[in-house]
Amino acid sequence: MSYIRISRIVAVALAAAALGTAAGAQAQPDTGSAEQPLPVGSTIEPPIDCAPTAAHPYPVVVLPGADGTPEQTAAQWDTMVGALRGAGYCTLLFQGGISNDRRWNGDMPGEAGQVADFVTKVRQTTGAAKVEIVAHSAGSIVSNYYLKVLGGAPAVSHAVFMTPEVRGCDGAGVVGIPNPPITPVQMLHALPFLRSALAASSHEFAVAMQMTPDSPVYKAIFDTAVTQPGVTYSVIATRRDQLATPAPACSVIDEPGVVNEVFEDLFPDAAPVDHSLIRSSDDTAGWVLRQLSR
Template structure:
């Protein structure tokens, strides 16, 4: 796996030290992706620590529950094993779903989310958000998402009524303008066509991973989402990007040009941070930027670390 500059072992962000209600548990926070992988292997489909306490009631300080939306080909546990307990320790009611499971598919593939069309995932997110609002009594949620989850969340906001229910939308490794990850596959199919072989990217990827086609920069889905601007009025957007992103190509696709959007590049804070796409949810700089976006009045500048990279 590509490397990221993060703190090893069980560590806490500086913001975690704030006083918390004594009735709520305090969770260990690991920024090691391997710990999340071990937890997923031991208990597939589980929620991450700190998430999905349906009895949680938001405090006056943090009145909006936080919904975590994972990336494509992922699960709530693999993506949010650091941020879920971190946010819970900071007094937030935290909820996480795994969306986009392939129907009638056995494990392990059947346990991996983000594999159905993005529109389907957005509807699942909408249903989950309604459940969170009903359980907590809140009027709005804040959403923290990763990768494909940003498109799922924004589609929900723009086309499925989510704008009236979302206050803040905070995205890690987003791709508002799509990505060029299938460019080599496109060249391969062009060569095959020239040789008279009936091969296409759609035929190869469509049945296996519809979102893999939807996230490409020239897809009909991206054109629809960005028509008139991807940002939805009334929602506050924060984008957290890494210049080392090997999945969002180019990484500048994560910039959202809108008056209600703020873009952060990890390396603008810590030039030596080697975090790439997959490990953004396990980067301590990204974690602090998430906390800042959720609570701007108590924002702190992220601290760079010289710890060995996570791998």
């Protein structure tokens, strides 16, 4: 349900646009199909078998992005989870919205509710007053819905985001064409009837449409300030991001108090990363640890 997924509609949208142009491109009313209820999907919850310490009183809930399958998660997140646990954090990796063997592939408000339920369970089991969230890509969108719309901020001390999708993303990343003449987001804005038509056509499109700029879900997160009182926010992006475009602007939370940093500026001699690989970098893991300690 991210801008990354919106980009998958490009071929369909361009074809529809061609037809619409030939017919005079009469914009049809949006029927609201994109906001019809979607299945939430299942979860994979880790055992809550660790305890906070005096040095690290808040457990860390790790929320992966939508890249890869649940079966690939352990390999993708071994570096980050290993660094957090090695530093003494009670670290728990949670996967939600699992549908068709993909994470965050369901109704986003429902997925945020899954995160809320897991955070409550972690706090009740460990006795911790709050948790920290470390999220990547689509996991950051679900986090922001939980923090802002579902009122989860009082239960969270710090939100650390890697290549999040925020405002101004254009959905053009995976098209593979530099500076396309029209982006998927522009297309949907120009032809608003496409959103409802695509949402009605398949589950995947319905999920993607929840994150278009005209969607109530998007507006609930981004139309006003994203950040919430009492939560510390840290963001790391990469200029080599091929999915959250334009990079790194698409990932910036331009609000007071937010740390926004770019991987290449921090680690000019490091091995290259992209939208996905940033979460598997030792350098990123070290950066996350430094953010959690501030």
